[in-house]
Amino acid sequence: MRAIHHHSSAPMKIQAIPRSRHGFTLIEMLTVITIIVILAGLVLGGFGFVKEKQKRSKAEIQVKLLANACEEFKADNGFYPGINDNTTGDGKNMTKELYSDLYWDSNRDGSGPKSDSRQHIYISELDPENNKQGWTDGRGQNVRILDPWNNEYRYRKGNNANNxxxxxxxxxxxxxxxxxxPKDKQNRDDVKNL
Ligand SMILES: [Ca+2]
Structure with a gap:
């Protein structure tokens, strides 16, 4: 009660008290917030970069797995996977054929791996029921093989000098x-079989 009485009776004296230095000024607050935002951007940007690098190395491994299996298939059958002898162009929509020859029905007799023990499975990782690579899309004989960016892998073959x-x-x-x-900018981020 005494303090209230004192303050209310001396308003001029209160105004004369120097401004408190407790807490932050607006400028200080803005500076701190700006620094936090910049740091958060750096951390998130770095995180995105690491994630992208992981996707890239995953694609490199998967391309290698598929390419090795194609060579094994060729060694057994005398030709590379795929129904047609020659497929050129952009290599789109070919992974169902790859899946069929490399996993589902490599001897092309119409029966899948569970009912046909005589056929060879060239990549067991293509089993859509055990999709540890996260690259199969579909079930049974209708499966596409996707890259880490959820696009189908590209595949083409040919019996000519270019390919x-x-x-x-x-x-x-x-x-x-x-x-x-080869000079097209679109190709710069591609992951190729080397
Ligand atoms: Ca590309």
Whole structure:
């Protein structure tokens, strides 16, 4: 009660008291917030970069797995996977055929791996029931093989000088690729079988 009485009776004296230095001024607050925002941006940006790098190395491993299996298939059958002898162009919509020859029905007799013990499974990782690679899309005989950016892997083969064996690649993060023009910018982020 005494303090209230004192304050209310001396308003001029209260105004004369120097401004408190407890807490932050607006400028200080803005500076701190700006620094926090910049740091958060750096951390999130770095995180995105690491994630993208992980996707890339995953694609490299998967391309290698598929390409090795294609070579094994060729060694057994005398030709590379795929129904047609020659497939050129952008290599789109070919992973169902790859899946069929490399996993589902490599001897092409119409029966899948569970009912046909005589056929060879070239990549067990293509089992859609045990999708540890996270790359199969579909079930049974209708399965597509996806890259880490959820686009189908590209595949084409041919018996000519330009393409004596096969091309197998991922279109990369941009999902675009132009295999017949090596200088195309779309190809820069592609993941290729080397
Ligand atoms: Ca690309």
């Amino acid at each position: 004596p064996d096969f091309d197998l690649w991922s279109a990369g993060p941009d999902g675009k690729t132009n295999p017949d023009n």
